[in-house]
Structures are given as structure tokens and as C-alpha cells.
Amino acid sequence: MPNPLTGDPKSHDVSEFKDSITGHCLCGSITVTIRDPTLFDGRHGHICHCANCRKVSGSFAAPNLAIEKDKVTIEDKNRTLKVYEDYETMSGNVVRRAFCSNCGSPVRSETPMYDGQGKLVIKMGMFPRIPTPEFETFADHRHPWQGKHEGVTQFKIARGGPTL
Template sequence: MAEGRCNCGSIKVSMPSMPEQSAICYCANCRRAGGSIGSIVYILDSPQVTINDPNKYLKDYRDNDTKSGNPITRQFCSNCGCPITSVLAGDKIALKGGLFDKIPAPGFKSFEQEEPSWMKTV
């Protein structure tokens, strides 16, 4: 079992095991949502992810202004502001890699054309 948490520890997430690879999204919305050059995520089927939120701090933001045109529900901890997931079309979820102590190297990139020219990933 792989377990992660938000900064304040109010929201804990788990999945059956740590994926061998992560993904990185460079779209402007992921940059803004995470305050960084992109978002490291694990793309999983929703039933694979367990979110433990006993204090009901998990909040949703429906992001309709996406480059793909597909709305995304961005979930975050309302206590510490930590991004938790992005709920994608169908039964997919992008679980934020930063919730976990170890992050495997990205296996693929999304919106690679928006990757900063100075950025070099392995």
C-alpha cells in the first residue's frame, strides 16, 4: 500500500502500490494550481484511490477553462491548500504525486509544448 497526505495531515490518500512511473503535466492550469512548472501526477482508475477525509476538508473547484476543452474537477485541502486530485473524464483520476514521500521519474508528459525550454527531465 502506498500512502500520502496533505501538508496538514487532515487528508490521507492511498493506492494499492506506488506506480513505477509518474506523469507530468505542463498546462498553464496545472502550473497555476500547483504554483510550479507543472503537476506530477499518477493517472489511475478512481476505484484504485482511497481518500480519507474525516474532517471534510476536501473541496472541489470545477475548472472549465482548460486547453483540452474538457472540464476538470480539481480537489484540494481547504485547511492547508494542498492539491489532492484532478478528476478527469470517465473514471480516471490524477492523484498528485507531491502527496507522497517518493516520486518516480515521469514516464510521459502532457502538454509538452508548454514545457519551459530550460526544463530537462530524465
């Protein structure tokens, strides 16, 4: 496990991740590697403010990355990866939310919206550095005290819908 004093993302230059980036759950049982040399070129990923993502992340928002499945390797050395089927979604479609059953860290989500595209959503909190987000979803559900992220498109609810 990494030293807790080394958790500052600014201590990792993005050049460290020119080919891939690896992160893990809190207990280290699950390791996720993203192979995408463009991950830190421009904006990638999004911040979601929906109630379900807030609950899963344990925070006021969740940093997510929708990415092609073939660019991601998930290693589950202790077989602790479990899936919760979330039916309490705005669309009514199930979101399969995977997490470590030992430490509770969120790992990925799979949604029918991306099934046909061969994508999944990686929960970015487990990585040493997170790319600058491209957009926010459910921005209408932000807390009044949250500041605006410069250059990040805010969709009131879903991506592609009305913006703030």
C-alpha cells in the first residue's frame, strides 16, 4: 500500500502516465489499469452530482470516466469485487455498480447506455491523478456552496441535454 503522505495528486507529473495509469481500492485487493495515452491530453471524464453517484462515492460528487472496455484491465486478486444492481435510476434502467466487498471502494459502473458502445464507467477516486473533467452531469443538483469548474460544461441533468 502507498504511504498516505504520498496521496497528493500534484506529486505525480502527468508524464508518469503517458501510456497507462494504475490505481487500486483502499485495501489493495482490486487493481485497475487504464491504457490510454491521451488520458491527460485535454479533458476526459466527468463529475456526476446525482444522488446515487454521491452515495456510492461518499462525497458531494463522483469523478467518473466512460471508457472503452478494451482499454481497462481489472485485477481482482482476492475475489472481493462485488456488484450491486441499482434500479433506483432516473431512466429506470439498471446500473451495475461494482465495488470492493472488503474495503467498500467503488470500482466501476456498467449501464445500458454504454453497453452497445463497449464502454464502462471507471470510478476515478482510486487513481493517483484524475484528468481534468470534460463536463458535469446532474449539475442542477449541486450544493449551493460548490464553485464552478472553469471550462467544464454543466449539464442540468444528463449529458447532451440542457446546460446551466
